[in-house]
Structures are given as C-alpha cells and as structure tokens.
Amino acid sequence: MTSQTRYKQLFLEYLQIEKNASPLTVSHYAEDVDVFLLFMESEALTKLQDVDHSFIRVYLSKLHEAKLSRRSIARKVSCLRSFYRFLEREEIVKQNPFINVRLPKSEYPIPDFFYEEELAQLFSVSDSSTPLGQRNQAILEVLYGTGIRVSECVHLEEKHIDFSLATILVYGKGSKERYVPFGQFAEEALSYYIKEARPKLLKNQTQPTDQLFVNAKGGPLTARGVRMILDKMVKEAALTVDIHPHKLRHSFATHLLNSGADLRSVQELLGHEHLSSTQVYTHVSKDRLRQVYMGSHPRAKK
Template sequence: MAKRTTKLQQLAQTGPTPRAGRATETLCADFLNYLRGECHLAANSIDAYGRDMRRFVTWVGKRRLGDLKVGDLSSYMGELRTFDLAPASVARNIVAVRTFFKFLQLEGIVQDNPAELITTQKMWQRIPSVLTIRQVDAFLRSPKKTDKYWQRDVAMLEVLYATGCRASEVCTLRVRDLSLADRHLRCEGKGGKQRMVPIGSGAINAINRYCEMLRGELAAKVPHPPEELFLSRSGRALDRVQLWRLVKMYAQRVGIDSKISPHSLRHSFATHLLAGGADLRQVQEMLGHASIQTTQIYTHVEHSRLKKVHQQYHPRA
C-alpha cells in the first residue's frame, strides 16, 4: 500500500503532462475499488458512481486534482445542470465528488478537501407514481393464459406488489430464499443487507403454480440452471431490463399511465400499507430503508391523496 500511495502522490503532484489524465483515471478506478471492497456498496451503486466519475474525469482533463479549488468544483456543479440531468442525478454526482476527495485525503494524495464545502441542493420531494387499488387489481390480472409465460409473469407481478421489493431484489430472489409455508421470503437489498418480507396468499399461489408448471421447463434449457426464481425464456435469470419491459407491456395492456415502472408497485405497496393504518417504522423495515426519512415520503403521498378527496367531496373545499 505504501508503494502504491507514493506512486499516486507523485502522479498527482507532477505538472500537467500527457499522463496526467491517465493518473486521474487510475485514481478513480482505485476509488471504485475502495467503494466496492471497503464500503461494500451494491453493484448498482458502484455502476452509478462509475458513470459519475467518468463525467468528472472528462471535466478534469489534464489538471492536477490537488490544484482544484472550491470555485472550480462549483463551476463543475454548474455544468452538470446543462446535461439535462434529474435533480437526484445532480445530487448523486455531488456526493460522488465529495466522497472521492475524502478518499484522496485518506490515501494522502491531497491535503485539503475543497469538495466538502460543496453542498447538494435541497431537491423537491417528487411524489412517486402510485396505482389505485383498482388499478393494481387490473394490473395483476393483465397476463392472460394466451401469453407464453403467463405463469411466471403473474408470479412476478404478484411478488412486486405483495412484498414492495425493488426490481433488482426480485430478479436476484432465489428459490431457497422462499419460505412459503411461513408466508415470508428473504430479500437481499442494497449493500448486501438482508431482510425478511411477509408475503400473501395471492403471491404464494402464483409462485407455486409457476414452479409446478413452468420453471422446470425453463431451467432445463441450460446445462447449469441458475438459483434465481424468475427465469427468462432462455433459462437464465431474468434481468432488470426484461422485468421493466414486462411491467411496461402489462401496464399498457390495461391502459395504465406509461410512466409506471416496477418501482411504482413498490410505491403503491408502501402507500396502501400506510393508508390501511400500518406503522411507519414497520413499513420502513419491509422496504429495507436505512433511514426513516426515506420512508416518510409516503406519508406525503397519502396526504396528497387525502387532499384530493377533500377537494372533490367537501362542499366548502
């Protein structure tokens, strides 16, 4: 580690030579390895940070990282807003740069951290897309027996809504994670954190039917069947892109807003629980949120729904 650090320090402290850009790329690669190995971030988070750092490396160019000042980084943050990025993406880019400079300090590559003075703008709390209970019922019935893999698709949609799991969590759900007799399943969320999630009769029946009628047929298409529960037509584990396309297709079939995504079912899960009287802490645990503040957005969603009801029906609204 000492030799590597010395070399990196030399690269960061030398003047702007043709290799300076390469030195920044090397540091960014080491930073991503640090996030992966030391911070244990999830693969999707690593990918997102990787995209952010590639954008930052391009902006830095041949400049030395140690020469960057607060004003320089502020200019970079201003440029981010010209890329038509969502507020959440801009905020994540800022966090990525701040974390990167903390890493450089830990490695002894820079002494001062100008990025710590850069703060994220407070983002508008965007109310997520939420389905009504009637829409959920229609959506869960949208796969028909004429669809080639309808058993899998019904089970997949049922699990998304019944558990509130993220799309990536449903795709990585393994058969051995199921405890249907005990009416729950084990879910691995962000950062490898595991949680137990209850599951209802509708989803249990759909999973059993899929496993009995279709999963074995799909698994037989590959020499070494994957452990994942939901398989594609080729016998491999269903990925997030395929799941997203299926959700879009079935939403369109029943005339639901085109903006609906797998995450909309997670939002609907949480909102309907709170509307039914569930405790916020319990919903937080089922969703796998590290902070209660993340879960609190669903109280705003429910409040917004109640306001609409009040405006629609109250004679003096």
C-alpha cells in the same frame, strides 16, 4: 495512465471491496468523477490537490448552466465529497475541498403509482392455463406484494422462500439481507409456479439455474425481461398508463401508508437505509388525506 485516472480507479476499487457498493452505484460514481476530471482538463487544472472552493464554484455554475436538476447536482457533489474523503484518507490530498459545500435540498418528485382499480385490471390478464402466464402472475404478485426491487426479484432463489413463515429472504443493495413477508395471493401464485410452471419451463434446459424466475427457454430471467413482461401485461389490460417495475414498488409503499402503516415499518420493508428515502411517499399519503378530508368534513367546503 494519468495520476488522476489511477486515483479514480483506486476509489472505485475501494467502493467495490470495502464499501460493498452495488455495480450501479460504482458506475454512477465513475461517471461523476469522469465528468469532474474532464472539467479540470478543460480548465487546465492538472492536480486534484489544487482544487479549491473557487474552482468548485465555477464547476457548480457550469452544472447549473447545463440545466441539471438540483438532485443531479447534489448527487455529483456527494460523489466528489466521497472521492476526496478517500483521497484524504490515503494522504493523497491534505483536505477535502467539498466538505463544506452545501446545496439546496433536492426536489423529490412524487412517486408514480397505480390506483387500486388499475392494479385489479393488471392482475386479471395472466393466462393461468400456461406456464408463462403462471410465471407472470407470480412475478406480479411478488413485486406488488413485497415491494422488492426488480433487481432483487430476479436474483431470488427457491431456497430464499419460507412458506411456513410466509417470508422471503432478500439481498438488497450492498448485499444487505432483509426478510420481507408476503400475503396469501403471492403465496398461492408462488406455490403454483414452483410446483407446476417452473419444472415445465426448465424441462429443455441442460443446466438448470437456481434462479427462481426463468424465461421461456428455462434460463435466468433478467430485469429487462421483467420490464418486457410488465409492458405486455399493461397492453393486454388495456391500460393507458406507463409501467416500470419500480412503479409496483411505489404502489406497495403508497398503499401501505394510505392504509395506516407507519413510516418506520415501510422503511424496513423497502430496505431503505435512510428514512428520508421513504418519506417521499408521505406526499402521496398527505394528498390522499386531503381528499378524504375535503370529501368528508362538513365544514371543508361550502
């Protein structure tokens, strides 16, 4: 094992243990560090201590030549800045060469979301006479009714739901806890699923799972399983739109803001650490406001 590989491994352990980073974050950071180390090797640079601003400029130019988006480049720089901050803390390097690297602000695409008419079609397709149909309806109501991530949804347990307060305890990124309220539709679908459908799905399972949502055999439902369920529901609703679980989260945030919810509250509900992550949804709301203005104001157009 080379010294660079060993330093990378120590950095990943630091992310997992001290920073409590999610497995996905650790995976992304590992990939970004590997790309940088391979570039160092291609340039015959053997020591992390020898990286300087001129070398970083060459590296960034290569990323631009590869036609990576500004957002991807910014992520890689942020990762390497954190990597060198760790190396500096461990006294492996004397200074962080990435500390003063500045990039143009990343472009944030407007989130893809469902229109309310499309959601109405989607909510009408589940077969409420079957356990799987009841489960699917509950999943849909929870994802759209709370805005939680699919990774958070599949790790829910029955004990995390408080029907008296109509809230769900959610473990988000970095195992951070937050309470998210849910409405009457989600309450009804969840209650029916827990009392009627879930026991039937668990019937043939010798080792019942604590996980709230289960598959047809009574085992834990995965994020991939949720995507397959939603894909099937879209086809049954005869919708010509693409779907991914995050689209329901985008719809949750967009519809709240379009209806007058304040940005800080939506940030709390989504579990975003930074307000900038939530502000991307204001682009959709501004577009909606412009439509209302153009269609309503007497001096908006001739």
